[in-house]
Amino acid sequence: MLTTVKRSILALAAMSALTAGYALAQQATLVFTAIPDEDETRLVERFTQYAKYFEGKLGVPVKYLPVKSYPAAVTAFTNNQVQFAWFGGLTGVQARLAVPGSQALAQGEEDQQFKSYFIAHVSTGLKLSQEFPKGIEGKTFTFGARASTSGRLFPEHFIRQAMGKDPEKVFARIGYSGDHSRTIQLVQSGAYQVGVLNHLVWEQEVKSGKVDTKAVSVIWETPTYPDYHWVARGDIDTSFGSGFMGRLQAAILAVDDPKLLAIFDRKRFIPANNDDYKVIEDVGKVTGLIN
Amino acid sequence: MDEPSSRAFLASPRAPTARGEGEGHAQGAQVGAAPHPRPLPARREREQDGVVFELRRACAGYDGRPVLIDIDLTVRAGEHVAVMGRSGAGKSTLLGLLYAQRPHDVALVPQASALVKPLSVFHNVYIGRLDRHSTAYNLRTLVWPAASEVAEVRGVLASVDLEVEIFKAAGALSGGQQQRTSVARALYNGRPTLVGDEPVSALDRIQGSEILALLKSRHETLVLALHDVHHALEHADRVVVLEQGRKIIDEPVGALTANDLLRHFGGEP
Amino acid sequence: MKRLAFGNTSLLFLLSALACLTVADIAVTALNPWGEMLRLLRGVLRPDFLSVEAWSVVWTVAFAVVGVAIGATAGLPLAILFPRFAGVRLAAVVLRSIHELFWALMLIQVFGLGPATGVLAIAIPYAGIFAKVFAEIIEEADLAAERVLPAGTTAVSAFAFARLPEVAGRFKTYTLYRLECGLRSTLVLGFIGLPTVGFHLEGYFKQGRYAEAAALLAVFYVLIGTRRLWARPTTVPILLVASLLLLPEAVGGGSALANLVRFITHDIVPAPLRGGDLGSLATWGAFAGWLQPIAWNQVLPGAWNTLVLAQIALVGMGTLALLLFPLVSRRFMGRVGQPAGRLLLVVMRSTPEYMLAYVLLQLLGPSMLPAILALTVHNGAIVGYLMGRHADALDYRADAPKGLNLYAYDTTPRLYGQFLAYNLYRWEIIVRESAIFGILGVATLGYHVDAAISELRFDVAVVLILATVAVCALIDILSRRLRKALRLSTLATRLADAPA
Known part of the structure; x- marks a missing residue:
């Protein structure tokens, strides 16, 4: 019995040594991730193209780490499992708060003026309006992922502003679909009467014919706010040589292959800095999503 | 499953204090009264007298129901004692009290054979000497027994006519074969x-007669619960009969006939 | 406790479930699910097997094998200490009451998204389960031989010769059965990002790519359905070595030690206590102010919803099992029908509850109902399968009736005690499994854990997870008491113990 105990301890010790060994051996590889905000299939396939691109530009081995959820992306960043990442507005702020010294490097041109669409099932009778659609009160409502900027944070902010109370008190029921595509599905099927999502995903899915526009339509466009951006850890220069962060930023800004840009559905990337996202931190604090 | 009475017998052989309980009851009973109301003579003194076991006014009970009442019994080295009585008379409890007195000197054949059924006959016999080897050697024997060990066990098994079955799983044996394995374990314990x-x-x-003769030839002192009167008269030199927890006969075999015994309990003629 | 009759107990549970139904959050609101359902059906009918990524299948097996192996190895010493130390029993309860999903979410904080997280997320809760089950097996074993060992035998020799051989066979059967659960657990690991079948399954499912999802599910059913063929005592060493070699490589990674230190000394420390003066009353006042809303707004309603959900699902499971079990019994279905029934129940119990609930969410709209039905179907199939095996193991008299008469007058009454034993045993399991539905928006404790983790508030998550442990422990105690009062304690409760 004692031997079994000893053996298990040894095995565990060996395993942690192995893990630590892995960590050391892998440190020279630059790893990045991206929040999974839409089509999660072929994630590896799509982002490996970026890994190849960065490898060519930066001269270090680059790998992509697939993640399944917004908090997992932030955690990978906090743990230094990835050194840079494509975050949403809120996740980017969460990541930078967790790893002091981190820098916002770039955003898509569209991300300066991002917006969300409120969508509703046809049976609600709600129509497109310029004003906040107060008729959504008492309906069932789904956000996207809990930590989504366009699927949760700003919509919640605007709801609070317009209705003067918590979303829990505005709606008959609240759900979190997990991602933008699924929000469309759930409202289209009538599972939820009203939902909210990233405007780019809506337009893309409408274009590709996945949306039954007879069943679901946009009822309100939110005011604009800053959203997605690339963030790098503050200690990336210590790990990969001084000036690395600058080279990385230059490499991101230099992406001009339409195929690569299409992966993010952006026209091009432009420089960004932490101050651009101050408003998100403020709104996050007001809504209680950030301490 | 073994019978409850054997559990009673086997309640706790390695604990120094006796634990008795009524036959026919589940294990875990408590001893009603102390088995040694008077202090025993010092071990040395007893050994000089050749005393192996000694009970004085010993009592044991289960749930307040007495199983053994005021038993006085002294067994000397070299004696062959048969304990008889109806089922429930307290035989197993009595043997349990005796065993608890000197577990380090006793080889045991429990009522239900108490074998480790998934293990081979060889290993079940080897168990009789687990205390004499290091733990490491025991573990090794479990996986890969030494040839010398196998040879020795084979010899013991030959004496109970089980040599061929040496590497069979004990659970695959017939009841009689299991009992002989249990005897072989005691013989090997030595x-x-x-x-x-x-x-x-x-x-x-x-x-049965052959096995009893074999046990007599290998062990100096024997205390055996028996139900066959003929076996008792043939192999024992002293017979103790229990009835409802009391000792009613304790005589040398020469003073008894089969009918004397049959009157007191329902053995087969 | 007074002896309870089987009928009274069943009635009690039935009534409590009905009472729960009246207060439960149940609604049917979906307006037009048929478009999506049609696409689902089309996908299921035309599975796209070419899209199945072979490595994800390999990794699914590898995670399950290594996780279960470590869990069993760690569970054995715990099982030996289990009856002696209350601390070990408590530790086992805590380990197994926390759902694999939550273990994985916490382990990611330390080991990152890699093989160590995947393996440990299975191994840790399974160690707690193995400790309990192995301890039960040891307790039930025939230990007559241990009492005749020669005085002076060492404890290790005694264990190796008199105990281990008696229990080794059942350990083996149970561990191999557990591998099936391990395979199911890897799906959950996929949902959070480890590269198992679950990873792709969730992705396809979310995107409505049902042909690909159906192919993956079919592969998964085959994996589970053939488990007895490829996971045998003789193949275990090969499986184990191969799995260790084939586990996915870790991608990137900071220092696990640094992460662990950060996680323990910062992340899970309640926010008001971080860097606060622990001697000052103000700190503890702030702590109380922090804890109170969590307790009132999350723990209590979450626990209530969890219990309500579990109660209804429990009775649903029992009812379904009673209806289903003849399907897997040869006595009722004959030689031809029985394999078909078996296949149906394997599919029902192997379909991840999460997927089931998601389909039902589309059909019925958001409420507790999809979760209840998903739990009912999954667990009902398990209990039904077990009951079917018991039904065939019964001795029937030569002139036994047939069909419905046999069912109503012979089999069901004779198996009713066994049926209750299984139901009571799975009560706690249902409570634990209900955690995963939080992600679907049912406001169980799991819902609030999901929220806390999304907001990166691990201190809150830990409070909520401990609350789930307490609820599970409570149900476990209640179930044990009831089984004792009903004199069901000695009946089989585990899949591995059902008659073959």
Whole structure:
């Protein structure tokens, strides 16, 4: 019995040594991730193209780490499992708060003026309006992922502003679909009467014919706010040589292959800095999503 | 499953204090009264007298129901004692008290054979000497027994006519074969005193007789619970009969006839 | 406790479930699910097997094998200490009451998204389960031989010769059965990002790519349905070595030690206590102010919803099992029908509850109902399968009736005690499994854990997870008491113990 105990301890010790060994051996590889905000299939396939691109530009081995959820992306960043990442507005702020010294490097041109669409099932009778659609009160409502900027944070902010109370008190029921595509599905099927999502995903899915526009339509466009951006850890220069962060930023800004840009559905990337996202931190604090 | 009475017998052989309980009851009973109301003479003194076991006014009970009442019994080295009585008379409890007195000197044949059924006959016999080897050697024997060990066990098994079955799983044996394996385990253990609870109950009279003769030839002192009067008269030199927890007969074999015994309990003629 | 009759107990549970139904959050609101359902059906009918990524299947097996192996190895010493130390029993309860999903979410904080997280997320809760089950097996074993060992035998020799051989066979059967659960657990690991079948399954499912999802599910059913063929005592060493070699490589990674230190000394420390003066009353006042809303707004309603959900699902499971079990019994279905029934129940119990609930969410709209039905179907199939095996193991008299008469007058009454034993045993399991539905928006404790983790508030998550442990422990105690009062304690409760 004692031997079994000893053996298990040894095995565990060996395993942690192995893990630590892995960590050391892998440190020279630059790893990045991206929040999974839409089509999660072929994630590896799509982002490996970026890994190849960065490898060519930066001269270090680059790998992509697939993640399944917004908090997992932030955690990978906090743990230094990835050194840079494509975050949403809120996740980017969460990541930078967790790893002091981190820098916002770039955003898509569209991300300066991002917006969300409120969508509703046809049976609600709600129509497109310029004003906040107060008729959504008492309906069932789904956000996207809990930590989504366009699927949760700003919509919640605007709801609070317009209705003067918590979303829990505005709606008959609240759900979190997990991602933008699924929000469309759930409202289209009538599972939820009203939902909210990233405007780019809506337009893309409408274009590709996945949306039954007879069943679901946009009822309100939110005011604009800053959203997605690339963030790098503050200690990336210590790990990969001084000036690395600058080279990385230059490499991101230099992406001009339409195929690569299409992966993010952006026209091009432009420089960004932490101050651009101050408003998100403020709104996050007001809504209680950030301490 | 073994019978509850054997559990009673086997309640806790390694604990120094006796634990008795009524036959026919589940294990875990408590001893009602202390088995040694008067202090025993010092061990040295007893050994000089050749005393192996000694009970004085011993009592044991289960749930307040007495199982043994005021038993006085002294067994000296070299004696062959048969304990008889109806089922429930307290035989197993008595043997349990005796075993608890000197577990280090006793080889045991419990009532139900108490074998480790998934293990081979060889390993079940080897178990009789687990205390004499290092733990490491025991573990090694479990996986890869030494040839010398196998040879020795084979010899013991030959004496109970089980040589061929040596590497069979004990659970695959017949009841009689299991009982002989249990006897072989005690023989292999080899301690001078043998305490056996119905050690030949699953064998026919002739085979049982051979086994009892074998046990007599290998052990100096024997205390055996028996139900066959003929076995008792043939192999014991002293017969103790229990009835409802009391000792009613304790005589040398020469003073008894089969009918004397049959009157007191329902053995087969 | 007074002896309870089987009928009274069943009635009690039935009534409590009905009472729960009246207060439960149940609604049917979906307006037009048929478009999506049609696409689902089309996908299921035309599975796209070419899209199945072979490595994800390999990794699914590898995670399950290594996780279960470590869990069993760690569970054995715990099982030996289990009856002696209350601390070990408590530790086992805590380990197994926390759902694999939550273990994985916490382990990611330390080991990152890699093989160590995947393996440990299975191994840790399974160690707690193995400790309990192995301890039960040891307790039930025939230990007559241990009492005749020669005086002076060492404890290790005694264990190796008198105990281990008696229990080794059942350990083996149970561990191999557990591998099936391990395979199911890897799906959950996929949902959070480890590269198992679950990873792709969730992705396809979310995107409505049902042909690909159906192919993956079919592969998964085959994996589970053939488990007895490829996971045998003789193949275990090969499986184990191969799995260790084939586990996915870790991608990137900071220092696990640094992460662990950060996680323990910062992340899970309640926010008001971080860097606060622990001697000052103000700190503890702030702590109380922090804890109170969590307790009132999350723990209590979450626990209530969890219990309500579990109660209804429990009775649903029992009812379904009673209806289903003849399907897997040869006595009722004959030689031809029985394999078909078996296949149906394997599919029902192997379909991840999460997927089931998601389909039902589309059909019925958001409420507790999809979760209840998903739990009912999954667990009902398990209990039904077990009951069917018991039904065939019964001795029937030569002139036994047939069909419905046999069912109503013979089999069901004779198996009713066994049926209750299984139901009571799975009560706690249902409570634990209900955690995963939080992600679907049912406001169980799991819902609030999901929220806390999304907001990166691990201190809150830990409070909520401890609350789930307490609820599970409570149900476990209640179930044990009831089984004792009903004199069901000695009946089989585990899949591995059902008659073959």
